[in-house]
Amino acid sequence: MNTNSRSIYLNTIFNGESKNKVLIAKAPAVCYEIIELFDTGPPRPTGIKFCDTSGNVGNLSTGSPNYPQHGGNRGGSSTSSTDNYKITANLTGKAKCVYDKIEKGNSTINNFLKKFDGDFPVSHLTYELNSNLPSNTNAVTLLPSNYMITIQLNSNNITNRATLMVARTIIHETIHAEMFRKLLSIANNGGNLNGLTKTQLNSMLSNGDFPGIYKYYTKYGTKFQHQQMANHYINVIADALADFDNNQHSYQFYKDISWVGLQSTDGWNNLSSSEKARINNIIKNFNNNGSKTCK
Incomplete structure (x- = not known):
């Protein structure tokens, strides 16, 4: 920018x-x-x-005069109008516990959250549970609509997943939301990205505000986000996981499990066979044996 x-x-x-x-x-x-x-x-x-x-x-x-308040308090339950909140965590149980720990942390992810939580955010952000997602989908981040980005977590598998892996999911999806927020900040499309043509997206990105996104969008089109995350956000995810977990494991461990969801990217394919085998083994073992409690 x-x-x-x-x-x-x-x-x-x-x-x-x-x-x-x-x-x-x-x-x-x-x-x-x-x-x-x-x-x-x-x-x-x-x-x-x-x-x-x-x-x-x-x-x-x-914030004193007569105008719609484009923001409000972080967290809590949803309100009747999108003009009354910035970040809303419509979560319960383990999901809420994990989100609350991330929100209170001190990592780049917290800086991303603050961008949704300023006096006049480009977009609102909602976290919610969804019991209708496919069993092999941990979460989805929906395209912005009316200045709202929504992250949906699969409520069917949270209880049986390792808590640190649930944290990884929330962190991963928050990066998706931040990428959408950046696009929304340069799109004059009524708070939406849906309906923008490839020509329009190329035009608004070519202004130079977000050269990283422009580079990856030019190469990968609408599938750019995971490609960019694999090459530039593994350490961001690992830092946030280490912060969440009070550094109970090695930094390499946090980097390894950060690859979940990014194993169909060029960044993953560029790793050596031994690196990929180690990472897959770490992920498999931790999925089976990692703590499932959050406190």
Whole structure:
């Protein structure tokens, strides 16, 4: 992203004429759109719009005036409107225990979560249980819809899975969500990625905000995420697992189990036969013998 200098402005619209205003504004019956201005490239709309009829819009940093609150408290149960939350964990039992430990941790994954939890997040994020996923699917991350990214965990197998492997699943899916969030931040498509053509995706990625995604999307198309994760996120997953697990195992162990779900990638195929055999053996043994409790 071109972040040498970035400012967030209100785009104030008076009778169809746009005027850039800073974060404090006063005007009678006026509508606002929040946009981002960069050193290079055109202004980018955030998709956050609101209208005020009180004549006093106030200061956006305090969240005090009459506009839809595009955020709220992290965690807890869902509310009636997507404008009232940022991250919602509709989880129970072991899944909630694992998520809570990850959320309280100190790793790159926590930095990803914070990007969904700022004053004006690009997207909301929901974690929920789904009993209808196939038995061989631990979780799915749905395409963004109306500024919402949803991660669904398979509730049928969580109890019998090693707790650290459930943590790996949540971490893995959170990386998917962060990749979608990045795409959503440059897509002017009403909070959705569905319906965008390959030409449109190429065009918005070619602006240079996310060269890594652009590189992998150009090579692999819509299947780019696992390819990029295999080459660049194994250590990110391993760090988060070590943090979750209080470093009870070697770092190589955490790297090895981070490969689950990424074994159909070029990154995996580039490993030696002995490395792949070791990793598969570690994963198999831990799936069978790893602790299934969370506390």
